[in-house]
Amino acid sequence: MNKVGLLVVLSGPSGSGKDTILSELAHKGQNIKVSTSLTTRKAREWEIDGEHYYFVDKDYFQKKIEEGQILEYAVYGNNYYGTPKGPVDAWLEQGETVILKIEVNGAEKIRSFYPDCVSIFLMPPSLKELEERLRKRETEDEDEIQRRLLIAAEEIRRSVEYDYYIVNDAVECAAEDIYAIIRAERHKTQRMKYVISEVINNA
């Protein structure tokens, strides 16, 4: 039986709660692989190389782009952020569910490479709530908060490009929603074709 993995793209404005939900999903022990991005920015004190990001230098990043090993990348400030291709393809071949946390332009690229992927847009309960969450972090100054809110508004306008839309009112509930989506998608007839053709041949 051929295995068919499931690629899930998760987007949402900064402050929508993507990271909290991903760690909630990981705790459910659902054989879900979360792709780790490559970045050229410096690690923060609490960040672990290979867990939060792979921290690399610009030459290495550039080389990986040229080798076609970066699925999509974006530049913020002076830093590159990208999704490595190798682990994603290896997991999909093993039949795993792979989640990419990615912004809207990156998601568009992933959809063109992997038309069978499933994309989920995570919404904060409201823009007001989003602003409060960004302020609570106290890691960004006022200009940065305003910039993120502008980007958020643009991202929200593009949420219609996604297959699924989840409002993150409560983390546990939103994580359950994503888990249900994964469970449902794994039962899509098009993903079960190898199983089904086997059954039909025996019928």
Next chain:
Amino acid sequence: MNKVGLLVVLSGPSGSGKDTILSELAHKGQNIKVSTSLTTRKAREWEIDGEHYYFVDKDYFQKKIEEGQILEYAVYGNNYYGTPKGPVDAWLEQGETVILKIEVNGAEKIRSFYPDCVSIFLMPPSLKELEERLRKRETEDEDEIQRRLLIAAEEIRRSVEYDYYIVNDAVECAAEDIYAIIRAERHKTQRMKYVISEVINNA
């Protein structure tokens, strides 16, 4: 906010466990409405009118067909079986999830009337297991069992027409699968369009 209900079509060979799963789903208290069919056959001793079927006479059934109040119907032996339109439309308008238990030809008709419906094919673990289940019932004679197995083989061949494919190895697990499909489908962007356009207008 406009409400958009979700119509779910559940098919599967006789003996695949549709009824057991539907009662399992009803016990989960998930605001799931299961459509009750109309039939002209006589009620069995343990059957309750309005619960297992609406038991009606042929004139009434014929009249309802002419009035366009029967979404689909089939004839087995001398008896009519059909899905009444009224309750389905009323529930969908209220934003409910409505499940129709229906065979493959009926499912095809429902898809043409309700293109947004979601269809699920329920498979027994194997044809051998299906045969055993039919025998265990002891309500059908050998000819009838053989006839049902032939129909089952034909239905299984048409399972690829469905959106989702579930193997009923364990009732609880299959019910959870269907519940996940319902939860996921309710988060499809196309079904959330009223919510999303409201959010976008405020962004």
